Amino acid sequence: xxxxxxxxxxxxxxxxxxxxxxxxxxxxxxxxxxxxxxxxxxxxxxxxxxxxxxxxxxxxxxxxxxxxxxxxxxxxxxxxxxxxxxxxxxxxxxxxxxxxxxxxxxxxxxxxxxxxxxxxxxxxxxxxxxxxxxxxxxxxxxxxxxxxxxxxxxxxxxxxxxxxxxxxxxxxxxxxxxxxxxxxxxxxxxxxxxxxxxxxxxxxxxxxxxxxxxxxxxxxxxxxxxxxxxxxxxxxxxxxxxxxxxxxxxxxxxxxxxxxxxxxxxxxxxxxxxxxxxxxxxxxxxxxxxxxxxxxxxxxxxxxxxxxxxxxxxxxxxxxxxxxxxxxxxxxxxxxxxxxxxxxxxxxxxxxxxxxxxxxxxxxxxxxxxxxxxxxxxxxxxxxxxxxxxxxxxxxxxxxxxxxxxxxxxxxxxxxxxxxxxxxxxx
Numbered sequence: 001x002x003x004x005x006x007x008x009x010x011x012x013x014x015x016x017x018x019x020x021x022x023x024x025x026x027x028x029x030x031x032x033x034x035x036x037x038x039x040x041x042x043x044x045x046x047x048x049x050x051x052x053x054x055x056x057x058x059x060x061x062x063x064x065x066x067x068x069x070x071x072x073x074x075x076x077x078x079x080x081x082x083x084x085x086x087x088x089x090x091x092x093x094x095x096x097x098x099x100x101x102x103x104x105x106x107x108x109x110x111x112x113x114x115x116x117x118x119x120x121x122x123x124x125x126x127x128x129x130x131x132x133x134x135x136x137x138x139x140x141x142x143x144x145x146x147x148x149x150x151x152x153x154x155x156x157x158x159x160x161x162x163x164x165x166x167x168x169x170x171x172x173x174x175x176x177x178x179x180x181x182x183x184x185x186x187x188x189x190x191x192x193x194x195x196x197x198x199x200x201x202x203x204x205x206x207x208x209x210x211x212x213x214x215x216x217x218x219x220x221x222x223x224x225x226x227x228x229x230x231x232x233x234x235x236x237x238x239x240x241x242x243x244x245x246x247x248x249x250x251x252x253x254x255x256x257x258x259x260x261x262x263x264x265x266x267x268x269x270x271x272x273x274x275x276x277x278x279x280x281x282x283x284x285x286x287x288x289x290x291x292x293x294x295x296x297x298x299x300x301x302x303x304x305x306x307x308x309x310x311x312x313x314x315x316x317x318x319x320x321x322x323x324x325x326x327x328x329x330x331x332x333x334x335x336x337x338x339x340x341x342x343x344x345x346x347x348x349x350x351x352x353x354x355x356x357x358x359x360x361x362x363x364x365x366x367x368x369x370x371x372x373x374x375x376x377x378x379x380x381x382x383x384x385x386x387x388x389x390x391x392x393x394x395x396x397x398x399x400x401x402x403x404x405x406x407x408x409x410x411x412x413x414x415x416x417x418x419x420x421x422x423x424x425x426x427x
Contacts, residue, residue, distance in 0.1 A: 007071045008095060012043045012050065016083050017150055018062035020197040020214045020270065023427050025054040025063050027129050027388065035077065039204070039211065042080035045071075056134040059195070059270035060146060068095055084208060128395035132424030133417045137277035137381055141221070144189045148267045150199065150212060159183050161262045162230060167330045174328035175237040176291065177256045178218065181264060182230040188266075190231055191221050192298035193275045193383070193423075196268035200254045212267055213251035216385065216425070218294035220302035234294040234330055274383065274423045280306065280313035283380040285371065287360050287394055289322040292386030293330050295425070296321075299383070300343060307342060315379070317343040318370075322360040322390070324351035344370075360390060361397035371398075372405035375412050381421045388426040395424075 014025065014034075019041055026034040026041060033047035034054065054063050067089055069075065075087070136143070148157040163180035190196075197212035204210055218224075219232040237256045238249025258264065276284060276299045284303075286296040296319060306312040323329040326349060335345060346367065348358040364371060374380035375398070384394050399409040416422035 008068055009045070009071050009074065010050075010066045011045050011069045011074050012048050013065045013067055013075065013080065013086055014041050014043060015062040015065050015086050016040050016211070017085055018060050020060055020062075020212045020267075022059060022195075022214045022270075023388070024057045024059065027426065028054045028057050030127070030130070037081050039208075040081050040083060042077050044077050045069075045074035057132075057273070059272070070095070126392065126396065126399075128392045129424065131395055131413045131417050131422055132384075133420045133422055134273050135418075135420035136273045136275040137279075137282070137420050139277045139279040139282065140275035141191055141278055143191050143194060143269070143272045143275055145194075145269055145272055147188065147269065150267050156199070157183060157186055157188060157266045159264045159266045161258045161260055161264060163224075163232075163260065164256075164258050167234070168332075169327040174324070175256060176328075176330045177235050177237070178232055178330075179235055179255055179258060180219075180224050180230055180232045181266065182228065183266075184229065186229075188229060188231075188269070189221075190217050190219075190269050191275055192217065192302055193295045194269045194271040196231070196233075196266050196270065198251055198255060199265040199267065200251045201265075204250075210250055214270065215255075216292075216294040216298075217269075218297045220298050220305060222302075222305070226305065234291045234297065236291050236330075273420070274385075274425050276302065276383075277379075277381055279315070279379060280311060281315045281379060283316040283318075283374055283377060285316075285318045285320070285374060285380065285382045287320045287364070287382065287384045287386075287390075289360065289386030289390055290328075291330065292384075292425075293321060295383065295385055297331060300338070304338070304342065316374075318346070318367075319343055320346045320348070320360045320363045320367075322348040322350065322358075322363075322386070325349050359393065361393040364394065364397040365400065368401045368404065372401050372407070375402050375407060375416070378419060378421075381423070382416065383423050383425075385425045386427075391424055391426045395422075398422075 021041060026036060030051065030053055031047055031049055033044045035042060065086060159181035162182045165178045167178045168174045168176040195214050195216045197214045199212050200210040202210060215233045215235060217231050218234045223230045224232040235252055235255045238252040284299060286299065288296050303312060303317055326332050346363040348360050348363050350357040350359055384391060402409045402412045
């Protein structure tokens with residue numbers, strides 16, 4: 001019997017009952033060990049090097065699961081993709097039998113979190129994800145997470161729909177809704193930048209219950225309606241996937257069709273790092289596309305309410321917002337009514353007939369003179385939210401802005417991360 005055959009590893013697994021399929025783990029993994037299909041996110045044991053880079057960003061803790069297994073009998077990717085629940089831990093006797101050795105086999109310890117920074121230095125490509133911080137701004141309010149979970153029916157929170165409004169102009173490809181949910185007497189504290197997950201009713205084509213879908217909160221901490229225990233979400237009706245193939249999004253269509261009075265199953269809240277700073281003189285640079293505007297709307301509205309109450313002390317608020325056209329831009333009308341001395345709005349449209357395509361990274365470069373000093377300012381924070389495809393272009397634009405102004409990105413980038421000042425939330 002070879003030593004490798006008897007070698008026992010602590011296999012890294014993702015709990016399918018808790019995972020909200022936010023893609024954070026796959027986006028963070030520097031070695032490509034995490035993959036997914038239409039149902040589950042899984043870890044390939046042959047690729048995982050236990051670097052732990054994926055653990056801190058996970059909003060639910062679903063990524064932090066381990067099972068002692070003989071290396072040669074580790075659960076395959078194909079096996080994991082079929083799971084609805086994690087397998088039980090093998091007993092010492094069963095583990096020894098599976099490993100083909102006599103006596104008990106001691107399980108190896110769970111890898112330490114300490115090596116989590118190593119993959120950054122090893123990355124060969126630019127890798128924008130490596131600069132995203134998992135630390136919240138130092139002045140951020142305390143975030144409550146995982147108050148309600150999917151493992152037991154009694155832990156679901158039933159929210160009531162109190163509003164459902166279209167926030168884009170009529171068009172077959174860009175039906176986006178602003179949905180308001182009320183939690184009644186149940187405690188559900190939320191902060192700008194956090195998210196919740198909705199569990200659509202019914203089952204999928206294989207008869208399994210639908211898994212939760214994550215949505216960022218679009219309202220400030222004291223509710224969509226101030227003083228009420230409610231929140232809002234920005235939801236686009238999904239009619240095609242990111243490759244342009246026709247698809248009918250289960251959760252998005254369900255949510256967009258809800259009527260006032262309907263009940264919705266909610267779990268969460270999630271997220272403890274993509275949080276706005278509380279310091280009233282902090283500067284906030286918001287960079288988003290499409291429904292990635294949800295957390296930016298929440299931050300803007302909270303700042304607007306602070307200003308109205310006299311508690312706003314002059315921190316800059318800059319918005320870089322991209323869409324294919326103004327008709328497809330959520331909240332286009334309300335944005336126009338915000339005072340120019342309150343928020344600096346920059347819009348990019350990529351599909352306007354007769355005009356060149358412009359993206360948010362183009363806007364960033366155009367405002368380089370204003371953004372470069374903010375890269376040095378410890379009170380300036382950058383938030384990026386939207387489609388995954390924008391992430392690399394945005395961070396590369398920040399890198400160019402730094403270097404063209406005489407700054408070293410090799411110093412600026414890691415500093416933004418270490419100080420919790422650059423946050424990436426893409427999907």
